[in-house]
Amino acid sequence: MSSRTSGGFSANPHLPASHTPMSTSGGFWVEAWHRFRRKPLAMIGFLFVITLVGIAMFAPAIAGTKPVICRYKGRLYVPCLAYFDRRLEPAIFSTDKFRGTYPANLTQKDPASWAIWPLVFQDPYRAVRDNEWPGRPANPARDEGQPNWSRGGWNLLGTDQYGVDVLAKMVHGTTIALMVGFVSMGLAGTIGLIVGAASGYFGGWIDLVASRITEVVMCIPTLVLILALVAFVEKPTIWKTMAIIGMTSWTGIARLARGEFLRLRSSEFVIAAQAAGVGPLRIMLRHILPNALAPVLVPITFGIASAILIESSLSFLGFGSPPPNASWGALLNDARSNLSMWWLVAFPGTAIFLTVLSYNLVGEGLQEATDPRLRDARK
């Protein structure tokens, strides 16, 4: 009913715009965004995460040895997509025996070809060989690969003991760091919301069983459970690690969701919906969930930070996915046996730290922007 009236207002051509009763409140989320935007630290964290998303999306165009776009034998190709999935590498390059080395092969096998190269010609999975890029020496290996900022230095952040460029590894590792956060917390959030919603809304024996399960998972120390699960998995991949992190970190979300659903279950709008004959699933999804989402979103944001921490510490301890593992934690693991190569610690360590910090800043900003108690306090 109400939606029809307000729709009529904006559609009414006879009313001048200035006379339309403008609503000063743009809804809860718009309000929250306005408050969030006023917090400089939270905004810095937010922008950093956005930047990371950008880096992850354009990683093959930032660092790689495959052209971003190239014209070869009369057709256009995008070989850099192979970094996302090996099957995306155009078949013609393997039938023409490129063997992953593009610059020389392109000019040799088709003099009329051209290519747009990534910003940094370095590969995250192997060392660049001598003269692979015309006139450029091979990557230094072992402890000679310290960062070289002088003119003619090709490895801005140094190379690891096998000569693989650290910058390229870090750029490509961004994808993992981001995906770990989103995938594992997406899973944890889903499990937590389902368990919490069911136990909070239905109560009774469902609540009893769900709360017991939550309690049991909470009582096993997280790291113990994760290590046991990681060892349990036959061939660890990054996806399995994410799933494990997600399956072990939903308890806090479930508790919060349970509380919210329990509180909102007896609110007037839910009773009204029940009286109108709305089914329980629809009530939970359409009526309660939007109101319970804000408090749940805060632990999810903090959870992303801790998921990234857990993944990188697992990779660091050698419990992560096997090589080639571009995760930042795996880079740090390499540094463990070569402590004199400080650049293997400094750059990935700082990257992990800054990512975790920004998620925490965003979480804190979100908390202050959505929690009415804190909002009124900070006057």
Added chain:
Amino acid sequence: MLTLFVITWIVYGLTRNMPGTPLTVTLGETDPSRKLNPADIERMKKAYGLDKPWYEAYCIWLGNVVQGDLGRSISRKQPVATLIGERIGPTLALSGAALLLTWTLAIPLGLYASARSGSPDERAVGLLLFVLYSFPTFVAALFLQIIFAVWLRGTAWELPLFGMSGDGVGTGWWHRVADIARHAILPITVQTYGGLAWYSRFIHSTMEEVVRQDYIRTARAKGAGEYRVLFHHAFRNTLIPLVTLLGLSLPGLLSGSVIVEQIFTWPGMGRLFFESIRERDYPTIMGLTLLFSVLTLAGQLLADLLYCMVDPRVSVDS
């Protein structure tokens, strides 16, 4: 009790179904020529009870535990209880010191933050603590190792990288204690700073909430001094959440240092757990899991009891 039962049941099922058995992992990987012949494996399986399905083996294990027997480690040929006994000292020394340091520093810091709330120096300290809180422990450990063990090598500031004690120190007990202390500085620092940041922020935020209460206004109105208000009226009321937190941090005393112990090869329980997972040493994994879970539950119980102590409105009976 039921929770404990379910936890051990789950973990037992998990560990027994991990790929590889203690026999194949320990011997087969190190030396292929020493690989056991099938008959020997069968015999050893029988000896360690690995020939039974895991649920049956779990019942036997549970029966032994109830009688106070944690079993024998498969890869170390020692009773699990002895192993844990050996490792519990170093872990307690490490995390006990870290916990003590955390609390003794966090409370003054949190109070200082509340006393100077909103001032520039408080904001700076608060931001620094937030940054510290986000700093991953293993990254910090690596940074410290590089600084103190690589860059400062040969100077008076050099600190040992690994282990709990070095060789070539004097024979007297004093020398040995000093040596262990030198080895412990880095691990303790790494384990302290994150908690320190977290707890002092927690104290600060609970204080903020308490300070807005009516009785604080009353105290101010009747002319109580700023410090008296802070310590006598406000801080005592923040003890309730603090005590809960203290109880919840108890299990971390033993399990929280898995990563730190692994980095600094500190011979403690976390490292033992790590190694026993690698070696598929079922009895040790189970013994440690049991201990961790018991401690978690005990911590919750302790928190409830302490809760009654600091809050007279709550009593044990109700």
